[in-house]
Amino acid sequence: MGLRHALTALAERWDDVRSAxxxxxxxxxxxxxxxxxxxEGDPAAAEEIAEEVVDLLRGRLRADHPVLVALRERDERRAGAALLPPPVLRTRLGLGPPPSEVERxxxxxxxxxxxxxxxxxxxAGHDPGDPGLIRLEHPGGAARWPAFQFAADGRPLPxxxxxxxxxxxxxxPFGAADWWLGDNGWLGGSPVRLMGRVPDExxxxxxxxxxTEV
Structure with a gap:
């Protein structure tokens, strides 16, 4: 499974892992x-460290522990298992400021x-249910689609x-939006600002x- 999926699963069971x-x-x-x-901005280094985390947990937790089950899943589709932005992950793991401040x-x-x-x-002739577009639910249930996904004429950007x-x-959706709008150490800036300035590839x-799978 992806690195951030694994971190989210670990965050959900952090207290349980601590006791084990x-x-x-x-x-x-x-x-x-x-x-x-x-x-996080250095994928190669992050992957190496993630493997150390996995090795440590595999050697200490029972095989059917939820964290190890999550780590083995290649394509996670658990309801409510949305990935958290890195600052929020730090808070959930007890490594950052209070949740109210960071999450806000x-x-x-x-x-x-x-x-x-x-x-x-x-x-504009587009389907709000298009799974290829990021849809963010606002408090109260209102949904919004980040504007960077669309060209000047309103068409979704391929x-x-x-x-x-x-x-x-x-x-x-929040993890994807965070990737687009946040700074990316590997790219040297936020992906949304680099569109059209660096090669698409x-x-x-x-x-x-x-x-990248761990």
């Missing part, structure tokens, strides 16, 4: 996760980005649709690196 490990092993796990999150900052950045409504999509599929945006390669 010795203080020494838990300290080692915490240090590895901190280093992994710090290296991370989510507001995504929800406040320019976006279209379902009516605007329909008026490059965005391709990368959204790689990022599994239909299952993890470079952006596609960066998206594939994000979902």
């Amino acid at each position: 490990l010795s203080p020494e092993d838990f300290g080692e796990l915490t240090a590895l996760v901190e280093e992994l999150l710090a290296r 900052e991370a989510l507001s950045r995504l929800l406040d980005a320019p976006a279209l409504t379902a009516d605007e999509l329909r008026a 490059l965005v649709r391709t990368i959204n599929r790689i990022l599994e945006a239909a299952d993890d 470079r952006l596609i390669s960066a998206a594939r690196a994000e979902t």
Whole structure:
């Protein structure tokens, strides 16, 4: 499964994992996760650290532990298993500021980005249910589609649709939006600002690196 999927699964069971490990092993796990999150912009280094995390957990947790089950799943489709932006993951793992502060900052950045409504999509002749487009649910249930996905004439951009599929945006819209709008250390900037300025294949390669299997 993807690296961030694995981190999300670990975050969901963090307290359970803590109780299953010795203080020494838990300290080692915490240090590895901190280093992994710090290296998110370097896919190769992050993958190596993730393998160390996996090896540690495999040697300490029972085989049917939910975290190990999640780590073995190549294509996760669990309801409610949306990937969390890295700052929120840090908070869930007890490695960052209070959840209210971090989640507000991370989510507001995504929800406040320019976006279209379902009516605007329909008026342009597009299907709001298109799985190739990122759909973000706002508080209260209103949905918005980030505007960077569309050309000036209102058509969905083929490059965005391709990368959204790689990022599994239909299952993890906030994770996909975070990838597009956040800084990417490998690319040297946010992907949304680099569209048209770097070759499309470079952006596609960066998206594939994000979902590299561990």
